[in-house]
Amino acid sequence: MNGTNSNLILKDRRRVGLLAGGGRFPIVFAKAAREQGHFVYGVGVLGMAPAELREVCHAYAETPLARIGRVIRLFQRAKIDRVVMAGKIEKTVLFQPFRVLRLLPDWRTLHMWYRYATRDRKDDTLLLAVIQEFARDQIHFDSALDYCPELLVKHGFLTRRKPTEAQWRDIRFGWDLAKEMGRLDVGQSVVVNDMAVIAVEAIEGTDRAIRRAGELCRRGGFTVVKVAKPAQDMRFDVPTIGAQTIKTLQESGGRVLAIESNKTIIIDQTEVIDLANRLGIAIVAINAEELELRAAG
Numbered sequence: 135m136n137g138t139n140s141n142l143i144l145k146d147r148r149r150v151g152l153l154a155g156g157g158r159f160p161i162v163f164a165k166a167a168r169e170q171g172h173f174v175y176g177v178g179v180l181g182m183a184p185a186e187l188r189e190v191c192h193a194y195a196e197t198p199l200a201r202i203g204r205v206i207r208l209f210q211r212a213k214i215d216r217v218v219m220a221g222k223i224e225k226t227v228l229f230q231p232f233r234v235l236r237l238l239p240d241w242r243t244l245h246m247w248y249r250y251a252t253r254d255r256k257d258d259t260l261l262l263a264v265i266q267e268f269a270r271d272q273i274h275f276d277s278a279l280d281y282c283p284e285l286l287v288k289h290g291f292l293t294r295r296k297p298t299e300a301q302w303r304d305i306r307f308g309w310d311l312a313k314e315m316g317r318l319d320v321g322q323s324v325v326v327n328d329m330a331v332i333a334v335e336a337i338e339g340t341d342r343a344i345r346r347a348g349e350l351c352r353r354g355g356f357t358v359v360k361v362a363k364p365a366q367d368m369r370f371d372v373p374t375i376g377a378q379t380i381k382t383l384q385e386s387g388g389r390v391l392a393i394e395s396n397k398t399i400i401i402d403q404t405e406v407i408d409l410a411n412r413l414g415i416a417i418v419a420i421n422a423e424e425l426e427l428r429a430a431g
Contacts, residue, residue: 148171148172148173149172149173149175149212149213149214149216150167150172150173150174150175150214150216150217150218150276150281151174151175151176151177151209151212151214151216151217151218151273152164152167152174152175152176152177152187152191152217152218152220153177153179153205153217153218153219153220154176154177154178154179154182154183154184154187154220154221155178155179155182155183155219155220155221155222155223155224156179156182156183156184156221156222156223156224157184157221157222157374157376157401158184158376158401158402159220159221159222159278159374159376159399159401160176160178160183160184160187160220160221161184161186161187161190162220162282162285162401162402163218163220163278163281163282164176164187164190164191165190166281166282167218167281167282168190168192170281172281173192174190174191174192174193175191175192175193175194175208175209175212175214176188176190176191176193176194176195177194177195177196177197177205177208177209178194178195178196178197179196179197179198179199179221179223180196180197180198180199181199182199182221182222182223182224183196183221184221193212195208198237198238199223199237200237200238200239200240200243201239201240201243202240202242202243202246202264202267202268203240203241203242203243204240206242206267206268206271206273209273210271210273214273215272215273215274216273216274216275216276217268217273217274217275217276218275218276218277218278218280218281218369219261219264219275219278219369219370220278222339242267245267246263246264246266246267247263249263249266249267250262250263250266250267251263256319256320257319257371258319258363258367258371259319261367261370261371262367265369265370275369275370276369277368277369277372278372279368279372279399285399285400285401285403286396286397286398286399287393287395287396287398287399287400287403287419288395288396288419289395289396289419289420289421289424290395290418290419291416291417291418291419292407292410292417292418292419293407293410293411293415293416293417293418294411295410295411295414295415295416296416296418297357297390297392297416297418300328301357301389301390301416302428303329304326304327304328304329304356304357304359304390305326305357305359305390305392305418305420305425306425306428306429307326307329308324308325308326308331308357308359308392309359309361309392309420309422309425311324311326311331311334311359312324312359312360312361313361313363313364315334315335316361316362316363316364316366317363317364317365319363320334320335320336321334321335321336321337321340321343322335322340322360322361322362322363322371322373323335323340323343323344323358323359323360323361323373324358324359325343325344325347325351325356325357325358325359325388326356326357326358326359327347327351327355327356327357332347332350332351332356333346333347333350340358340360340375340379341378341379341382344358344379344382344383344386344388345382345385345386347386347388348385348386348387348388349386351387352387353387354386354387354388354389355387355388355389356387356388356389356390357388357389357390357391357392358383358388358390358391358392359392359393360373360375360391360392360393360394360398361373361393361394361397361398362394362397362398366397372397372398372399373393373394373397373398373399374398374399374400374401375391375393375398375399375400375401375406376400376401376402376406377401377402377405377406377409379391380406380409380410380413380415380417381409381413383415384413384414384415388415389414389415389416390415390416390417390418391410391415391416391417391418392417392418392419392420393417393418393419393420394419394420394421395419395420395421396419396421398419
């Protein structure tokens, strides 16, 4: 969707649903949408969505993870037909013992699972299945970036500290690996040191992958490369970092975070960059073209 069409759609839209997972992203989105004059009806995943959402949404409800039918009914009663996903959904619950008893899915969730998610259980498969199930009731999903495009990080050095030549080699080495992991829908981040892969993000998420790298690379000094998937659907799973990522990186011994420019969200960007500067972490926003130029040079 180009910027002009997006702005025209948003100008006419006054009621938006928010399907919220964990982290600060749902809060930032809700505040941005409200500032633009939209009525925000939030539905948070119980045990994941931040408590503050109740205060920043015009109306708010919570629901267990596996109750898609309830979420659809809540949005219908609120006359919501456009929804945004924001925040992290912990998939680890899907692999706990007695998951059916723990989740108690309703029949719409079961329909989604067996109708749209039979091929595999990758992130894109599951999230697209959710979108397809909602579409049966004429509820459609937009990208949060239609409302707050300023969250996308611009190209360039973000911190005072810059990568060394050795760290640039690790960034170039990790970039293609991270892109391939994204293409396979495994994860979006790899951790590299001295042109060796220390950890690859999977179901556990970026922060836990970084902590695992710290346990495996005790000397520290490693580089984290986080990228968008080659065919990134901007309606969901856009690579996102925040202050906690920087804290985890420093505590685990990492020194560099390389992210993809114009395709990565930084939550509370000013605070994140200030924190990285205080902790001596280098953050650089790059793209494939720059890496090719650096490799040629």
